[in-house]
Amino acid sequence: MRTPSLYSQDDPITAALKPSPTETDLERQERLEAEAEAKRISEQIDDDLKEERELLRRKKGDVKLLLLGQAESGKSTLQKQFQLMYKPSSIEQERASWTTVIYFNVVHSLKHILSILDNYDDSLEGADATGDETTPRKTNGTPESASPPSSILDEARNGALHIANLRRRLSPLVATDEQLANRLTGGITVSGSGKGSVYVRSGWQARTIESALGKMKKHRPSVEEERATRENLAQDPLVKEIGRMLQLCESDIQELWNHPTVKGLMAKRKLKLDEWSEFFLRHIDRVAAPDYVPTTDDILHARIQTMGVAEHTFDVNLHGKDVTWHLYDVGGARGQRHTWVPYFDDANAIIFVAPVSAFDQYLEEDPRTNRIDDSLQLFTQICSNALLKNVHLVLFLNKTDLLRAKLDKGLRVKK
Ligand SMILES: Nc1nc2c(ncn2[C@@H]2O[C@H](COP(=O)(O)OP(=O)(O)OP(=O)(O)O)[C@@H](O)[C@H]2O)c(=O)[nH]1
Ligand SMILES: [Mg+2]
Structure with a gap:
């Protein structure tokens, strides 16, 4: 079997440089050696260039x-x-793109709260969820807990009903979780990294704005263009729609966030929220306001994983x-x-x-x-x-x- 050559088989240069069919063993040997030497020299040049760039960097x-x-x-x-x-x-240039991350953080937090509530027996633990240690507790059917007073059961049922209503009203907003994640990642998901985490690569801010505009920018934007881009981002149908939904759902989000069951679960550490979740839910009045633009503090609190x-x-x-x-x-x-x-x-x-x-x-x-x-x-x-x-x-x-x-x-x- 012949040693593979450096030449590929079907481009014109390859055809011109192709070894003669009458090549002798000695000629072939010389050709392969010449090719190997050319490869070595080319790699040496690459290494030298890299070193030169590095030296320049150090010298500077x-x-x-x-x-x-x-x-x-x-x-x-x-x-x-x-x-x-x-x-x-540069923070100014990318400020608008953080809106998408912050909306994603809010939607993701709501989804997390609702999924914890899903696994929680509201109808029986609702009254207890206030964290009040004097309230009777469910203890697997032991006689003293078998029949809590009916007023407590009523209160718990009302609480559960209230949460069920909030869940229903918030479900269209929560359902945008995946679309927002896709917008941020450009559709790339990373497997094996925990609870469906969303990662962004270097330069995602510009890409978020570009995809909102539906075209690639070929030059550095002027101040005027940046302002227009910011306004355009607000016109991005997805961001605009979620902004509108947040505005409509603001009071529901406030009610869920301040609900005694949620507060009780947090106090008992059955519901653990990340720091950014708490931050944006506490400031939901601002985040859900029309024409919301993230403040610098919001940008510092926003959470998106680096890829x-x-x-x-x-x-x-x-x-x-x-x-x-x-x-x-x-x-x-x-x-x-x-x-x-x-x-x-x-x-x-x-x-x-x-x-x-x-x-x-x-x-x-x-x-x-x-x-x-x-x-x-x-x-x-x-x-x-x-x-x-x-x-x-x-x-x-x-x-x-x-x-x-x-x-x-x-x-x-x-x-
Ligand atoms: N309260 C508080 N929050 C912080 C502090 N430093 C970072 N955070 C928050 O912690 C979260 C995570 O921070 P990141 O900077 O995204 O973490 P990272 O190390 O880059 O994470 P990866 O990209 O996944 O490796 C963000 O929501 C930040 O706002 C701090 O000193 N105090
Ligand atoms: Mg990071």
């Missing part, structure tokens, strides 16, 4: 900074804060010297961590983001693993990675506000 004093840490640790939020500090105009690695560049003036920072924001879920390694090579610094409030939480992608345990393991792996031995490492203990709130509520850290 560019800094390569990696943001690492588990999912939900706050890497993208930290990146947004860098963006606000060093490139505020792969997203590069952000910032020109920073440090002590009178201009330095370009290349910030790499990675996806932190377990299924995403393999994408980090190619960036270790020439990194200057790492900010490892560890959410200290997560002591009572478990990984979305592996509900048996405590998030602090995972964070510690990951940090240990990063510290012992040979590729990173000369890299500056910053440990960023994040979400201290949430830790304080949990401790103030009486939650205790257990080993």
Whole structure:
């Protein structure tokens, strides 16, 4: 059998360079050696170019900074804060695209609350759900709990009926969950990453706006165009429709959010809501208002998972010297961590983001693993990675506000 040649079989250049049918063994040997040498030289040129680019970057004093840490640790939020500090105009350019994420966060939270309520026996536990310890409890048919007073049963039935009505009225809004997810991901789903998570790739903000406009922008938009784009995004039929539904459902959302059963389940930690869920439900009057435009605080609270690695560049003036920072924001879920390694090579610094409030939480992608345990393991792996031995490492203990709130509520850290 012949050794495969570098030439492909059917393009004209291949035909011209094709070995002669009368090629001798010696000629063939020489040709293959010449091809191998050409390949080696071509690869060498590629390597040299890469090295040259790298040298140029280093010579210019560019800094390569990696943001690492588990999912939900706050890497993208930290990146947004860098963006606000060093490139505020880019936040303005993408402000409109965050509406889609925030609507998605609200719809997803409602879906989660309703699914927990679904598994909960409202008719019997409704009265107890206020968290009031003096109210009789259901205890598997023991004599003292066999027949709660009829007033309590009536109250529970009314509560259940109220929730059933809210569920019915909110169902068209909740049903938009998938469409919003598709709009954000461009139809790409990531399997094996927990409860149907939605991930976005680098540049999703521009793509969201483009798909809302139905065309690709070929140039950097002017201020005027940006304003028009923002207005256009509000005209995006999907965003517009969900905005309208939110407006119509605002009082239903308020009622559900303030319902004693929901509050009771939250108090008993049978219903656990993520911090962004609580934030947007608390501010639903603003989010559901007509012509809603996300505030910067809303953008910082919005939650969407990062897929792969997203590069952000910032020109920073440090002590009178201009330095370009290349910030790499990675996806932190377990299924995403393999994408980090190619960036270790020439990194200057790492900010490892560890959410200290997560002591009572478990990984979305592996509900048996405590998030602090995972964070510690990951940090240990990063510290012992040979590729990173000369890299500056910053440990960023994040979400201290949430830790304080949990401790103030009486939650205790257990080993
Ligand atoms: N209260 C509070 N919330 C925070 C803090 N830092 C981040 N968050 C919130 O935590 C959520 C998750 O943050 P992200 O920045 O998306 O997490 P990530 O590390 O990028 O997650 P992946 O992209 O999945 O790896 C967002 O809703 C943020 O608003 C903080 O210090 N305090
Ligand atoms: Mg992220």
